[in-house]
Amino acid sequence: MNIFNLFGRRPSARVASDRLKLILAHERSGRGGSDLVLVLREEILAVIERHVAVERDKVQIRLERGFGVSTLGVDIELPVTVGGGLAAA
């Protein structure tokens, strides 16, 4: 299961930064109802920001609304320290 293809970018062999990709899809059985993915988006970003340094200009967000399905895609480039670990929040 390689979701990076969903974002149209092949994972490069050696990248200077880590990447975190999130896809959240809500398949609704009925009409209407809140857009759960929008409700959850900010809180999930806040969870991620509690653990790693996130620069908001390195966050790409994409929302698709189909028939009965809303899909949120979040692509975050994470800064890596000289030692190779993730920069802490």
Add this chain to the structure above:
Amino acid sequence: MNIFNLFGRRPSARVASDRLKLILAHERSGRGGSDLVLVLREEILAVIERHVAVERDKVQIRLERGFGVSTLGVDIELPVTVGGGLAAA
């Protein structure tokens, strides 16, 4: 972008419950480093549970570790009220 295929299930036309699918993938540039997806998993589930009723036996979690990429898949069946809306937390 239809991530339901990633879970091997076509979205049925009329389903009695909603479904929420989450895919979280961490592409690491260096060796080692914490398994970010595992660190985030419980906190993201807690965010979801703050907004909708989640029965833990209706939650399927799948973790895949490839070369430089860890991918977490979460598939949640959400109970729907008689009126068609999501059951609140």
